[in-house]
Amino acid sequence: MARTPAKDAESTDVVDSLSTDPVHPATGDDIEDVTGTGGRPAIVADATSGHGVVPVQTRNARFSSTDVADFPAVTGREAVWKLTPVAELQDLIDGDLDGGRYDVETTADGGASVSWVGRDDERIGTAGIPEDRAAANAWSSFEEALVVEVRGEEPSAATVRRAALGAAPRAAHTIVDAARFSKSVVVLDNAGDARLAENVEILVRDGADLTVVTVQDWDDDARHVANHFARVGRDARLKHVVVSFGGGVVRVNPSVTLAGSGADGELLGVYFADAGQHLESQVFLFHQADHTKGRVEYRGALQGEGAHTVWIGDVLIGPDATGTDSYEQNRNLVLTEGTRADSIPNLEIETGDIEGAGHASATGRFDDEQLFYLQARGIPEDQARRLVVRGFLASIVQKIGVPELQERLQEAVEAELAGEARP
Known part of the structure; x- marks a missing residue:
């Protein structure tokens, strides 16, 4: 297994590999059973001294559970939380959450439909289960799940809009189920005030073509923690898009498994952080089956004192994922002083027989040559800057x-650049 983390650097095709089992750093002995809790590093005792810490060696080996009691308290020092303002999310991580139905506006056409189901629905838990305490708290708390179903081979569309959740801490669970050979676009549109912890499961059956767009356009003081789990079947395609513009603290973490041969996953994100905003995505793309294709691209802009974005991208090419074609990248454009962009791409490869894989990350300011080019053609500087963004x-x-x-x-x-309220 090869693990190649990079930060603020470029990496081209990676085709090298591949040790097998992890080894103890002190003894060199094979470690056959490596487990962890709550996303923390797994602790493996040295056989002679009783000491020694070995991190979880593969991204999909993290501990997972649907029961919040199985996770330890979050301190903010854990790897999956260390860049997040945990104190501002404490009620969503540990507190009591209202898991009942909420007001929602829906539209659906073609073969799409929207309905509520109970916790006993057989689809719940089939796309993935929580790997952190906030997700488990939401899972333990929800009473009913909102299901968007897509049937038939004719193109269809559905929109789910939530704009009246209120300021009380709440849990939610959503399922998007795309039947075999269906083709649909599903938009999850969020606005207004909210303190929300939720899980979204996305099932893309064999041969289906699904686009899921989640829009975070919350009020400035909203808090939102979401985990999206997707499973993509044979010759199926998923385009997953995260759009984050509003909210005080927004953390949307997609985990996509390309489970069927020939599956295709395109994970896109766009965000704009203003003063005091924290916008975060921790992305995981797992090439589980052979001849799968993956593309991850997130882009963001930051302006204003205290604007903070976090992007962590993990791509895992499993031992059976021969013929894989994968690439991930993150780009950040810093517009003012006082901002911070954390960008960490990671790539793990467990087979040497792949088409290609790579990752890249870059954070920078305006390109002076671009601005000069536009200004030389009579475009005022402020307008030129907006065109570049x-x-x-x-x-x-x-x-x-x-x-x-x-x-x-x-x-x-345009509204963000002009300092106006978003439309």
Whole structure:
């Protein structure tokens, strides 16, 4: 197994590999059973001294459970929490959550439908289960799940809009179930006030083509912690898009498993952090089956004192994922002083027979040559800067494939740059 972390650096194709079992750092002995709790490093005692700490060696080996009691208290020192303002999310991580139904606006056409189901629905838990305490708290608390079902081979669409959740801590569970050979776009649109911990399960059956867009356009003081679990079947395709513009602290973590031969996963993200905002995504793409294709691309802009973004990308190419083609990248554009962008891509490869894989990360300011080029053609500096930012983020926005949403996001970018309220 090869693990190649990188930060603020470029990495081209990676095809080297591959030791097998992890070994104890002191003794060199094989470690056959490595487990951890709550996303913390696994602790393996040295056989002679009783000491020694070995981290979980593979990304999909993290401890998981649907019971919040199985996870230790979060201190903020854990690897999965150390870049997050834990104190501002404590009620969602540890507190009592209202897991009942909530007001939701839905539209659906073609073969799409929206309904509520009980906790005994057989689909619950099939896409993935929590790996951290906040996700487990939401899972332990929800009473009913909102299900978006897609059936039939004709293109269809569904929108779920939540804009009246209120300020009380709440849990939610959503399932998006795309039947075999279906083709659909599902938009999960969030606005207003909220203190929300939720899990979203996405099932893409064999041959299906599904786009899921989650929009975080919350009020400035909203707090939102979400985990998305997706499982993509044989010759199926998932485009998953995370859009984060609003909210005080927003953490949306997608985990996508390409489980069937020929599965395709495109994970996109776009975000704009203003003063005091914390916007975070920890992305995991698991190439489990052979001849799968993965693309991860997140782009963000930051402006204002205390604007903070976190992107952690993990790609794992499993031992059976021969013929894999994978690439992940993150780009951040810093517009003012006083901002912070954490960007950490990671790549693990457990087979040497792949088409190619790589990762990249870059964070920087405006390109002076671009600004000079535009100003030399009579465009004022402030307008030139806005054009550069729009173009930088548009490469993601234009891939969403929902024209009305793309237009709305472009308007939101303009409003952010102008310091106005988002439309």
